[in-house]
Amino acid sequence: MAEQEVPIKTVHLFPLLDRKLIELLKSLSADDWNKPTLAKLWTVKDIAAHLLDGNIRVISSSHQFAGDPPSGPVNSYSDLVDFLNGLNAAWVKAMRRVSPQLLTDFLETTGKQYSEIMARANLFAPAPFSVAWAGEEHSINWFHIAREYTEKFHHQQQIREAVGKQGILTAELFYPCIDTFMRGLPHAYRTVMADAGALIEITVTGEAGGNWYLLKTAESWILTKNAGSAPDTIVALSPDIAWKVFTKGINPQTALEASNISGNINLGENLFNMVAVMA
Structure with missing residues (x-):
């Protein structure tokens, strides 16, 4: 299918959103990194660590590496959420020993690799993961990738909200995110x-x-x-x-x-x- 037929186009936005993130993180003071956020128990630094986790999972998956499988059966939506929350918490806790400067460097390096992987994806192939919050058991890649975009968008916006630095609630960056959310x-x-x-x-x-x-x-x-x-x-x-x-x-x-x-x-x-x- 032609590229213009993709219902929600997000692939081209990952590098831009990523640059905005790195500029934001490099502008933060030492106090900013420890500020609380809308993500409940997570600080600004914890959200940045979570974003790094997302990059690393995608890059590792591109190497045909399965990662950390569930220790028990995942038979329901709540089981899946519990499993993902456990993975997220373990990663964020471990990353608390990493400096903000190193964390930013990691995000800058992995973000570029992540964007390249998204750019190579067949947008109409079956997605590796379904968009479960939209009720789908199987999804097409463009929707999975748009969901990934919403993750990067809203977590960066959580950081911006916490430190009082706006800049991504624009038509170019926000509309694809909210358009994806509406699919739920x-x-x-x-x-x-x-x-x-x-x-x-x-x-x-x-x-x-x-x-x-x-x-x-x-x-x-x-x-x-x-x-x-x-x-x-x-x-x-x-x-x-x-x-x-x-x-x-x-x-x-x-x-x-x-x-x-x-x-x-x-x-x-x-x-x-x-x-x-x-x-």
Whole structure:
């Protein structure tokens, strides 16, 4: 298939996002590295270490190296989350003995290799990992890679939020992230009852945002970019609220109160319970 047919293009953005990360980390003071973040128990340095872990896992996988397998069976989504949380915690703890300067050097080196691997990927081949938060058991590579992009984006944004240095909530970098997150909405709404034809408009405000439409068919909810008819519910939220609520960076009720819902309120509220990360 032609490259322009990729539904969400992110491959070309990895080097840019990576450069932004390295510039950010090199600008931090010693105190900045220890600041708390929205990622619960993790400091700025812990998130940087987690980003390095992501690079190293992808590079190692390209060497046909399986890594650390689960010690027990993974039979459910919660089992998978527990396994990943254990891997993440062990890595972050070990990296606390590494200096911020060395950590930055590692990220700069591995980030380039990571981006090269993404650039070589067959975007329409089966992905090595499914996008589980979207309810998929099997995914296509472009979606898996877009999910990887959201990981890099939101963790860098967590660091920026912690140290008061913005710079990536732009149309170029933010829109592909939120567009990917929205792909999880049909799965998040799978138990929400509504008549066939019910339509929810989701608007992320500002130049970096856009409009998405969630339509109830006879069988399920589907995501579309076109309204087709007047929506029953309109949900409007800012980019800052959107990335936080979908990554558990803000309480759903707090996000709801900072946003606007018109029309059928009940249909709109469920949006704020979607989580587009493995958590």
